Amino acid sequence: MSDNKHTAGSPEPREDGGTGRVVGTPSPAKGESLLAKDGEGAKPPAGPATELDEKSAKNAERVVAAFFVLAFAASVGFIAYYIGWSGRNGGMHGVVRARESNLWLGGTLALAMLAMAFGVTIWVRRLMTSKPIIQERHEMASPADTRAAFEADFLEGAEDSGITKRPLLRRTLLLAAAPLGLAPLVLLRDLGPLPEKRLRSTFWGEAVKKAKAEGKQGVRLVVDGTNAPLKVSDFNSPGGMITVLPEGIEEAPEAANEIAKAVTILINVPAEQFKPVKGRENWHVNGVVAYSKICTHVGCPAALYEQTTHHILCPCHQSTFDATDGAKVVFGPAHRPLPQLPLGVEDGYLIATDDFPEPIGPSFWERG
Amino acid sequence: MSDASAPKAVSGPLNFLDERLGSTNFFQRNVKKVFPDHWSFMLGEIALYSFIILLLTGTFLTLWFHPSMEEVVYNGSYTKLKGVQMSDAYSSALHISFDVRGGLLMRQIHHWAAVLFMASILAHMLRVFFTGAYRKPRELNWLIGINMFILGMLEGLFGYSLPDDLLSGTGLRITQGVTESIPLVGTYIYMFLFGGEFPTGDNGDLIPRLYSLHILLIPGVILGLVTAHMMIMWHQKHTAMPSKNQSNEQVYGYPFYPVFMAKTGAYFLFTFGVVALLGAFAQINPIWLFGPYDPGAISSGSQPDWYMGVLEGALRLMPGQGTEWVIAGHTISMNVLIPALVPLGIVFGGAMAWPFIEQWITGDKRRHDINDRPRNAPVRTSIGIAAVTFYGLLWLAGANDVLADKFHVSLFGTTWFFRFAIFIGPVIAYIITKRICLGLQRKDAAIAGHGVEAGIIVMAPDGGFSEKHEPAREEELIKILSKENARPEAPATDANGIPAPSQKGPMGHLRSRLQRAMTFDDIPVEEHGEEHGHDDDHAVGSGSGPKQLGH
Structure with a gap:
């Protein structure tokens, strides 16, 4: 080794430019790889080779060909699996077959592409003989005389057209174009109904009104999912929480929209911890209290209830409400408490005696 | 290649197109278009x-x-x-x-x-x-x-x-x-x-x-x-x-056809x-x-x-x-509007405006075809890292329930942590990044000025020991010297006391203050002969940087 930058006996430089070192000696300076080394530049640069050694080229060609054959086999495997094993008559039918088919089809597809990609990469790096070349970069801007010529042509055109000389023409053209531009906006009007009072009430109000017209005191609460009416005696274990809806909501027109607003959580708060909100002393039934399930932040269902702290938590953005204290916000991005539904008892069944006293869900401009 | 002509299967369609579109002009101009190489250029691909x-x-x-x-x-x-x-x-x-x-x-x-x-x-x-x-x-x-x-x-x-x-x-x-x-x-x-x-x-x-x-x-x-x-x-x-053969006047690399195309x-x-x-x-x-x-x-x-x-x-x-x-009877929900608009507004609005803000501050309206090394634009790099930190913290906060669950920490605790972190984090990130950039500039200045420590200890006739420095590799030097050193700002007024147009008025003052803030601690990187020795002052910026080069 003729490299006189290293003392005799020092290890060979490694590929990465560092040198192996004797245990206990300081590591070589980080800048070591910056040093010019003898023989530098004789090494062909990484990338497409410029001079091919016929023997190694032959080798590389065989490797590339092997990858291409592998890609061929994988693609054939993909087609063969699809035709032969993936199921007949337009389907796989079931989870197990779907998973199996996904693995085979995906695996062969990935193998085909990756094998081809490796093949081409090796081809480029080992077999292509193109040399790096230099090209000129050019100023993006057009030459000044071109700009000047264009400016002249532009002004001449404007002059010839008369648009600069005839203001009446120009202004009436603008006048004509403006409403035409607005026309498509008008067409969009029927995208949806106007908000009107839609966001201010829920199906609870409608159902209570109907029940009162029939001589009852309010509408029964039914359990979400089973639609069974709920007796006070069925919901008597403190700490319980279920989701309820007004009876008859399933039959309402646009039931999904009504459910999305009327969905309510019923919580059994231990009576001794319950602090009714002023003016709402009779809205609960022995600590059984109902709040809108729609978070006042951006409307996710506030569905998590922690029995020990009596906190209602919205899993989307963690707004937290205190069930014992009128669902007051105790943490998180919500600003307002969950609206409370006035409850009562009729024939042993839990009922709602009125709609929520305020619009449920996220705030909006007209809410006030 | 040799004078062999292209096979008919190729020349046929090409001629057909060319006779109708003159397309060979376009192909000829672009067939060997040069694409410079760097791994990071493949991210967009x-x-x-x-x-x-x-x-x-x-x-x-x-x-x-x-x-x-x-x-x-x-x-x-x-x-x-x-x-x-x-x-x-x-x-x-x-x-x-x-x-x-x-x-x-x-x-x-x-x-x-x-x-x-x-x-x-x-x-x-x-x-x-x-x-x-x-x-x-x-x-x-x-x-x-x-x-x-x-x-x-x-x-x-x-x-x-x-x-x-x-x-x-x-x-x-x-x-x-x-x-x-x-x-x-x-x-x-x-x-x-x-x-x-x-x-x-x-x-x-x-x-x-x-x-x-x-x-x-x-x-x-x-x-x-x-x-x-x-x-x-x-x-x-x-x-x-920045490397050999690359400049604003020329581009160096492999031709589109066949290399770049295949790659x-x-x-x-x-x-x-x-x-x-x-x-x-x-x-x-x-x-x-x-x-x-x-x-x-x-x-x-x-x-x-x-x-x-x-x-x-x-x-x-x-x-x-x-x-x-x-x-007045209308609800304005800042608790939703601010998070929905402000963070992304800052990040994307800031990103869109940045090229123009930077041009305005530096007054640099030249064409740039050679990329900067991030260390050579410390303010830009630090603002970028601050933005990344801001974005990253908000992104992590979007999974605060998962974090709280996986790391067994309080859910509200994570929220409080992020509430402060999104303000403090970017500032810390800015300061650290700026220090790292300037440190790397100093290292570059040392390499360009003194060369690289060769690891060879030389004993002087009087018995003193010193380490020999070797010039850096040419490729490395070109990279290091690609830094454009901050130029001293033009004086605010000319000899007659007339303020320069770009310095006039409150905006002009703001501009020149910002420019100073961007460049005051710049470390000039200049090439010096090896014999220059350990003259420590020459590579230190005019600003508050330490007066030692660290060796």
């Missing part, structure tokens, strides 16, 4: 290829998907949901997954490609930002790129809302809540977007609308922007990293291969586990796709107390 994969797999999915909110009873081969009421959209998405061969694979590849598309755009944008590749003349492509990312966010949100499963419905519910918070027109936009009230409106129009936006309008716009992006890039020629073709196959691998072996968005959308239900740990995480995090961090105002 990943985005391009992911987009192509999205178009291919997306088209496949449209052949079976029903964009309809019609209630149906599921009767497919997924037994756990048999007999369950659901929307036709959800039912058809299940059909694609379980009853169309390769359907699940295409769905998963489509979703993975979307995730990769957004991730690679972001990585590409960071590369462009930190190397200053957005500078003149490439500002337009920078703006196009940012807009593609924003459109990609919308495209993704609408896309994963289509299957109408429980998770996607939750995303739409949040979209509704955020829409409602817009002052004055919020409820109108809500009604007009959903065609009535959430979720199905008056006629079940939402899914069909999202569908046409997702498969036609937005991808159409993105395709147009991609085309413009590529044509501008092709026309302006790619930037190059980029292989790269497409790599990208497709990797997302196919993910689609085959890594489950994503298993809608059949979430169940159909039910407005009263939700699963804990609901997470959007990663690119929406920032918005999610911002919504989570905003305190709700004192942030909703009722003014």
Whole structure:
């Protein structure tokens, strides 16, 4: 080794430019790889080779060909699996077959592409003989005389057209174009109904009104999912929480929209911890209290209830409400408490005696 | 090559085209177009290829998907949901997954490609930002790129809302809540977007609308922007990293045909291969586990796709107390508006404005085809890292419930941590990054000025020891010397006391103050002969930097 930058006996430089070192000696300076080394530049640069050694080229060609054959086999495997094993008559039918088919089809597809990609990469790096070349970069801007010529042509055109000389023409053209531009906006009007009072009430109000017209005191609460009416005696274990809806909501027109607003959580708060909100002393039934399930932040269902702290938590953005204290916000991005539904008892069944006293869900401009 | 003529199969079509379009002119100009090499130039290619994969797999999915909110009873081969009421959209998405061969694979590849598309755009944008590749003349492509990312966010949100499963419905519910918070027109936009009230409106129009936006309008716009992006890039020629043979006057690299063409073709196959691998072996968005959308239900740990995480995090961090105002009978919901608009407004608005702000401050209106090394623009790099920190913290905050769960820390504790961290984190990141950049500049100054420590100890005749320094390799020197040293600012007034036009007025003062703030601690990197020795002062900037070079 003729490299006189290293003392005799020092290890060979490694590929990465560092040198192996004797245990206990300081590591070589980080800048070591910056040093010019003898023989530098004789090494062909990484990338497409410029001079091919016929023997190694032959080798590389065989490797590339092997990858291409592998890609061929994988693609054939993909087609063969699809035709032969993936199921007949337009389907796989079931989870197990779907998973199996996904693995085979995906695996062969990935193998085909990756094998081809490796093949081409090796081809480029080992077999292509193109040399790096230099090209000129050019100023993006057009030459000044071109700009000047264009400016002249532009002004001449404007002059010839008369648009600069005839203001009446120009202004009436603008006048004509403006409403035409607005026309498509008008067409969009029927995208949806106007908000009107839609966001201010829920199906609870409608159902209570109907029940009162029939001589009852309010509408029964039914359990979400089973639609069974709920007796006070069925919901008597403190700490319980279920989701309820007004009876008859399933039959309402646009039931999904009504459910999305009327969905309510019923919580059994231990009576001794319950602090009714002023003016709402009779809205609960022995600590059984109902709040809108729609978070006042951006409307996710506030569905998590922690029995020990009596906190209602919205899993989307963690707004937290205190069930014992009128669902007051105790943490998180919500600003307002969950609206409370006035409850009562009729024939042993839990009922709602009125709609929520305020619009449920996220705030909006007209809410006030 | 030799004078052999091209085979007829090639020359025939070429001549046919040329006689009608004169296309050979174009081919001749571009056949050997030079593409400079650097690994980071491939990040944008990943985005391009992911987009192509999205178009291919997306088209496949449209052949079976029903964009309809019609209630149906599921009767497919997924037994756990048999007999369950659901929307036709959800039912058809299940059909694609379980009853169309390769359907699940295409769905998963489509979703993975979307995730990769957004991730690679972001990585590409960071590369462009930190190397200053957005500078003149490439500002337009920078703006196009940012807009593609924003459109990609919308495209993704609408896309994963289509299957109408429980998770996607939750995303739409949040979209509704955020829409409602817009002052004055919020409820109108809500009604007009959903065609009535959430979720199905008056006629079940939402899914069909999202569908046409997702498969036609937005991808159409993105395709147009991609085309413009590529044509501008092709026309302006790619930037190059500072190295031998690269300059504002010339570009050095391998020719398009055959080298770049083969490489980029292989790269497409790599990208497709990797997302196919993910689609085959890594489950994503298993809608059949979430169940159909039910407005009263939700699963804990609901997470959007990663690119929406920032918005999610911002919504989570905003305190709700004192942030909703009722003014003259109208509600203004700052607890929703601020997180929905401000963080992304800062990041994307700032990114769009930055090239022009930087030009205004530095007064540098020259063309730049050679990229900066990030250390040589410390303020830019530090602002970039501060923005990354800000974005990253918000993104993490979007998963604060998962973090609290996995690391067994208090949920509210994580929220409080992030509430402070999003303000403090970027400042710390700025300071540290700036120090690192200046430290690296000092190292460069030392290498350029003194050479590299050779590891050889020389004993002087008087018995003193010193370490020999060798000149750095040529390639390394070119890289190091690519730094443009800060020029002393032109005096604010000329000899007659007339202020320079750029320094006049409050804006002029602001400009020159900002320019000073950008350059006062610059470390000039200059080449000196080896004999220059250890004269420590010459490589130290005019500012407050330490007077030692650290050796």
